[in-house]
Amino acid sequence: MHTVSEAAKIILNHALALGREKIPLNEALGRILGEDLVADRDFPPFDRVTMDGIAIRHEQFAQGRRNFAIKSIQAAGAPQQQLSDPAGCIEVMTGAMLPDGTDTVIQYEQLKIENSEATILAESVNFRQNIHFKGIDRKAKDCIVSKGKKMGPAEIATAATVGKSVLQVSRLPRTAIVSTGDELIGVDQTPLPHQIRSSNAFAIQALLQEQYGMKSKLFHYPDTREAIQAGLSEIFDSFDLVVLSGAVSEGKYDFVPQILQALGVEKCFHKVLQRPGKPFWFGALADKAVIFALPGNPVSAFMCACRYLLPFLSHSLSESGRGPETAVLMEKVTFNPALTYFLPVRLEFGAEGVLQAYPLPGHGSGDLANLNDADGFLELPLDSDVFLSGTAFPLHRYRN
Amino acid sequence: MHTVSEAAKIILNHALALGREKIPLNEALGRILGEDLVADRDFPPFDRVTMDGIAIRHEQFAQGRRNFAIKSIQAAGAPQQQLSDPAGCIEVMTGAMLPDGTDTVIQYEQLKIENSEATILAESVNFRQNIHFKGIDRKAKDCIVSKGKKMGPAEIATAATVGKSVLQVSRLPRTAIVSTGDELIGVDQTPLPHQIRSSNAFAIQALLQEQYGMKSKLFHYPDTREAIQAGLSEIFDSFDLVVLSGAVSEGKYDFVPQILQALGVEKCFHKVLQRPGKPFWFGALADKAVIFALPGNPVSAFMCACRYLLPFLSHSLSESGRGPETAVLMEKVTFNPALTYFLPVRLEFGAEGVLQAYPLPGHGSGDLANLNDADGFLELPLDSDVFLSGTAFPLHRYRN
Numbered sequence: 001m002h003t004v005s006e007a008a009k010i011i012l013n014h015a016l017a018l019g020r021e022k023i024p025l026n027e028a029l030g031r032i033l034g035e036d037l038v039a040d041r042d043f044p045p046f047d048r049v050t051m052d053g054i055a056i057r058h059e060q061f062a063q064g065r066r067n068f069a070i071k072s073i074q075a076a077g078a079p080q081q082q083l084s085d086p087a088g089c090i091e092v093m094t095g096a097m098l099p100d101g102t103d104t105v106i107q108y109e110q111l112k113i114e115n116s117e118a119t120i121l122a123e124s125v126n127f128r129q130n131i132h133f134k135g136i137d138r139k140a141k142d143c144i145v146s147k148g149k150k151m152g153p154a155e156i157a158t159a160a161t162v163g164k165s166v167l168q169v170s171r172l173p174r175t176a177i178v179s180t181g182d183e184l185i186g187v188d189q190t191p192l193p194h195q196i197r198s199s200n201a202f203a204i205q206a207l208l209q210e211q212y213g214m215k216s217k218l219f220h221y222p223d224t225r226e227a228i229q230a231g232l233s234e235i236f237d238s239f240d241l242v243v244l245s246g247a248v249s250e251g252k253y254d255f256v257p258q259i260l261q262a263l264g265v266e267k268c269f270h271k272v273l274q275r276p277g278k279p280f281w282f283g284a285l286a287d288k289a290v291i292f293a294l295p296g297n298p299v300s301a302f303m304c305a306c307r308y309l310l311p312f313l314s315h316s317l318s319e320s321g322r323g324p325e326t327a328v329l330m331e332k333v334t335f336n337p338a339l340t341y342f343l344p345v346r347l348e349f350g351a352e353g354v355l356q357a358y359p360l361p362g363h364g365s366g367d368l369a370n371l372n373d374a375d376g377f378l379e380l381p382l383d384s385d386v387f388l389s390g391t392a393f394p395l396h397r398y399r400n
Numbered sequence: 401m402h403t404v405s406e407a408a409k410i411i412l413n414h415a416l417a418l419g420r421e422k423i424p425l426n427e428a429l430g431r432i433l434g435e436d437l438v439a440d441r442d443f444p445p446f447d448r449v450t451m452d453g454i455a456i457r458h459e460q461f462a463q464g465r466r467n468f469a470i471k472s473i474q475a476a477g478a479p480q481q482q483l484s485d486p487a488g489c490i491e492v493m494t495g496a497m498l499p500d501g502t503d504t505v506i507q508y509e510q511l512k513i514e515n516s517e518a519t520i521l522a523e524s525v526n527f528r529q530n531i532h533f534k535g536i537d538r539k540a541k542d543c544i545v546s547k548g549k550k551m552g553p554a555e556i557a558t559a560a561t562v563g564k565s566v567l568q569v570s571r572l573p574r575t576a577i578v579s580t581g582d583e584l585i586g587v588d589q590t591p592l593p594h595q596i597r598s599s600n601a602f603a604i605q606a607l608l609q610e611q612y613g614m615k616s617k618l619f620h621y622p623d624t625r626e627a628i629q630a631g632l633s634e635i636f637d638s639f640d641l642v643v644l645s646g647a648v649s650e651g652k653y654d655f656v657p658q659i660l661q662a663l664g665v666e667k668c669f670h671k672v673l674q675r676p677g678k679p680f681w682f683g684a685l686a687d688k689a690v691i692f693a694l695p696g697n698p699v700s701a702f703m704c705a706c707r708y709l710l711p712f713l714s715h716s717l718s719e720s721g722r723g724p725e726t727a728v729l730m731e732k733v734t735f736n737p738a739l740t741y742f743l744p745v746r747l748e749f750g751a752e753g754v755l756q757a758y759p760l761p762g763h764g765s766g767d768l769a770n771l772n773d774a775d776g777f778l779e780l781p782l783d784s785d786v787f788l789s790g791t792a793f794p795l796h797r798y799r800n
Contacts (some may be wrong), residue, residue: 025587029606029609036464041591042595043767043769047593048766050764050765050766052649052650052652052654054418070453073652075623075653076581076582076583076623076651077583077594077595077623078582079592079594080593080594091652093651093652093653094696094697095583095646095696095697096594097593097594108650116681135459137763137766137769152798153603153604153607153702153798154603154702154771154774154799156602156603157600157602157702157768158599158768159602160587160598160602161597161768162597163588163589163597164587181477182476182478183476183477183495183496187563187565188565190563191445192445194446194496196561197560197561199557201559202557202560203553203557204553206429206552210552216776223475235499249452249494250452250453250509251494252452252475255776258546268703280484296494296495297495302553302557315746323748325749326749326751326752328752328753349723349724349725349755350726352754353726353727353728353755353756353757354752354753357753360535363537364532366448366537367532368443368446368554368557369443369537369538369544372549372555373560374554391704398552399552400800
């Protein structure tokens with residue numbers, strides 16, 4: 001049986017080759033950039049005034065001049081003006097081009113203006129002050145955002161600034177989420193005593209939508225070999241990624257591993273040394289699709305999706321590396337089985353910048369309600385039984 | 401002039417009364433829950449088998465019995481069976497109801513099964529093991545998720561489980577994002593030397609969409625009093641929240657504050673003791689709309705949106721309190737002006753669970769490119785000039 005890190009490595013080795021597609025900028029939020037965003041010209045593109053006030057030649061101030069005749073106004077969005085008389089000044093607005101023949105800006109707060117003449121009240125004025133100089137942030141052709149970055153609000157703004165109304169991004173995998181289990185009924189139905197409503201498929205769908213803006217399709221099959229086999233064989237033709245939950249364990253009706261192999265899916269592993277989620281099965285169908293067959297218990301399915309499916313997607317989408325997160329365990333925890341333990345935790349920031357993790361062990365892999373109270377889970381390694389308060393462990397956070 | 405915390409308090413006091421609306425579950429991701437999610441029955445709803453194997457009466461094992469005749473199979477999703485012969489057993493599947501007349505489950509790994517008889521190989525078997533008992537997680541009518549919570553994947557799963565195909569959530573404000581400035585042109589246009597492409601409106605729109613799934617509408621007006629006034633007076637009739645950027649400072653064409661007051665908007669404050677973003681103007685139009693008039697520089701507008709607009713929305717949507725975040729400054733920073741300093745930082749998790757913030761001061765409020773390298777900003781208080789490495793400060797993170 002594989003360890004968690006072995007299983008994670010095998011999964012990453014089966015990353016999908018998704019390619020890229022072009023999309024309009026207004027659909028790009030959350031997508032992974034497939035090209036560099038390059039400065040189309042210098043940033044800023046001209047010597048830019050950063051305060052409302054007047055622009056002068058500093059040598060005039062240095063020589064003792066305090067009164068400057070206002071020759072004109074340089075507005076933002078207007079072509080560059082010129083100061084012909086070095087003893088004069090031009091009124092300038094934030095965002096405007098610095099007028100030709102000037103080199104220093106003095107803000108209104110340090111001026112008195114009367115009869116078209118500005119008097120400088122400040123005792124000192126620095127040469128070249130209040131100017132954001134052409135090219136100081138970035139030069140034309142510099143890369144501003146590297147491909148692989150997830151498009152957030154700042155990246156959207158940058159794309160707009162460099163004129164990218166259409167962007168190249170990683171294509172998202174066509175994703176099917178399949179649930180099995182005769183005990184499952186629809187959200188709108190009223191369960192009989194032995195039934196429960198379906199929830200795993202909704203949780204995984206929401207997770208993929210939240211993290212990568214993915215729209216996945218849901219399927220449900222009853223617990224018969226024929227139904228599952230017929231359904232899956234159809235799905236494999238039109239999806240890159242198939243996420244199942246349920247029917248992967250040792251039970252009489254746990255047909256999924258056999259059916260997947262009968263359909264030509266290569267088994268990469270079955271079972272991982274972890275709790276919850278030990279029955280997790282993973283395989284690949286040649287170059288066509290990758291199959292995550294998660295356990296059916298809601299906590300198991302959810303944690304496997306967070307721990308394995310999200311990093312797999314990040315890798316398949318060529319997302320640039322996000323650093324791992326850690327949090328400090330705030331209570332001693334004992335866990336004897338020789339398994340990696342995914343411990344649900346509530347997170348809180350300590351005053352000193354420490355992310356604190358308070359254990360919420362819950363009642364095991366069926367305790368869906370407990371996931372609502374937790375914010376993520378710690379990964380407690382299998383080679384220890386006792387985990388001391390004050391120690392940091394890898395964190396998988398599913399709530400920000 | 402107000403401090404940052406005074407400004408933030410004034411803004412929260414003007415939270416919008418948005419009310420609630422009903423939406424289908426598949427649109428609920430990221431929305432703020434407007435009702436409690438209540439257990440419709442016990443969680444779990446029956447004594448649930450957690451391992452594939454057999455169910456027995458433990459007293460039989462305790463009395464020395466190791467061989468149990470298999471009487472039937474209890475599948476998941478099937479009505480509860482009954483064990484009539486206490487010396488027998490029933491094969492049970494994960495997720496199934498525990499058969500009536502049994503109290504303990506032994507997994508297949510600890511069994512040998514031949515000729516419809518199961519032999520227990522384990523030396524010890526705990527009374528009531530491998531059963532997830534009815535009601536142990538939550539009792540019927542217990543609140544599982546409280547109103548005010550943001551709907552994440554776990555909450556979506558819980559809503560599905562309790563049968564909420566339609567959910568009550570906080571209504572989102574009808575939001576207009578307005579840019580002004582003659583220097584601004586569209587993303588698709590090629591700028592003349594004195595022009596730049598519009599970006600603030602896109603950044604703010606993306607921020608609101610990412611955080612709260614809001615779809616806001618964009619407007620642009622040229623820098624004339626008439627155009628801005630006519631445009632805004634129309635907008636005020638049909639939007640709850642209006643976010644402007646630009647034309648709020650001291651310049652000749654900074655008409656926005658006057659126009660807002662001419663239109664009957666009550667000024668709550670103009671200018672905050674902060675850098676960047678000092679010219680920030682905030683007001684309210686009776687019970688109709690709230691107006692954020694942000695400075696036009698891209699870093700100023702973005703940071704004001706993160707620092708003030710997002711908490712305002714959280715409060716208006718009755719989102720349950722998220723704890724503040726902190727991060728540890730990793731290099732000494734000096735900042736002399738008597739202003740709160742919003743310092744852009746790159747974030748990294750240290751091995752010990754400490755969130756580390758590396759300063760990326762950039763080139764000021766016009767340095768949009770710098771926001772792409774940073775993950776958030778620290779709020780360095782105005783009453784100090786020197787901020788030592790190793791000290792924790794409030795963090796406003798805009799990238800996870």
